[in-house]
Amino acid sequence: MLIEAILKRHSVRAYEDRKVKDEFLKEVLEAGRIAPSAANIQPWKFVVVQDKELRKQLVKACENQKFVGEAPVVIAGCMVSKGYHMGGFYDSAILDIGIALDHMTLQAASIGLGTCWIGAFTESQVKKLLQIPETVRVAALLALGYPKNPLVPKKLRKHIDEVVSYEKFS
């Protein structure tokens, strides 16, 4: 079932003009809330945008990607604190928020909703629109809604032998 959800999830850029049921939105947010994070710091906060006017303004902040204004929900994944110092060389916060957002996409897929990661955005503009404080960073945004086309599994990944080796790197 997990594998099925992972396979079904893909970037949906065409949405029906229809509000997401509160119950579904709750489930999606819950999958993010219960995500793990390094040292359980939970360095995140999620801003859920449903207001039509605000979503339209987000389009410009997201490099004019039209679907950002068409999806009934846009979620901004915000980094509100530092995370754990991983491997002595990087902070886990971005990774942690990525996992939480990923869980949201999987839960959405498992109940037939579409999502799309938004990595092309101008952070300063998003922050201004959503009144996000100076010290908080925006890791990524997600579009969420009913997909115009059914979710079908895609197979666009490298072969397992390309990405896994045993006992040593090769």
Next chain:
Amino acid sequence: MLIEAILKRHSVRAYEDRKVKDEFLKEVLEAGRIAPSAANIQPWKFVVVQDKELRKQLVKACENQKFVGEAPVVIAGCMVSKGYHMGGFYDSAILDIGIALDHMTLQAASIGLGTCWIGAFTESQVKKLLQIPETVRVAALLALGYPKNPLVPKKLRKHIDEVVSYEKFS
């Protein structure tokens, strides 16, 4: 079912001394292989360590965490290329690998296996042991095996009202 796997997954630091069935290991790796990544770059490679001697040597490289040598499998998540430039200010590769490793932990939980994220490690030592090239970085390691104690859901997360706001950050 997804929610169940997320809730069941927690850090397992006590493992049975028993090889993980090949079929199970395959399923876990598959959940990582099919993970999404920004622009589908798949900037990852996973080194699977089962050799007992090598696992023992990894203990020292992982700040002497004993369970690293006791778990029958240790997986190193390696970053072999840059990812996508997210929000104009960071590279997605670490986030991408985090999602792939997270999928492995969820798949493991869903078939009754335990995992533990390892963020406390000395990268140079891990790289030397696994013959990882200079230019490749180690994002995190995972321990994997049969947990000594059954996986039971934990509830250690912030309340939803603490992590979600609507229309604006608050």
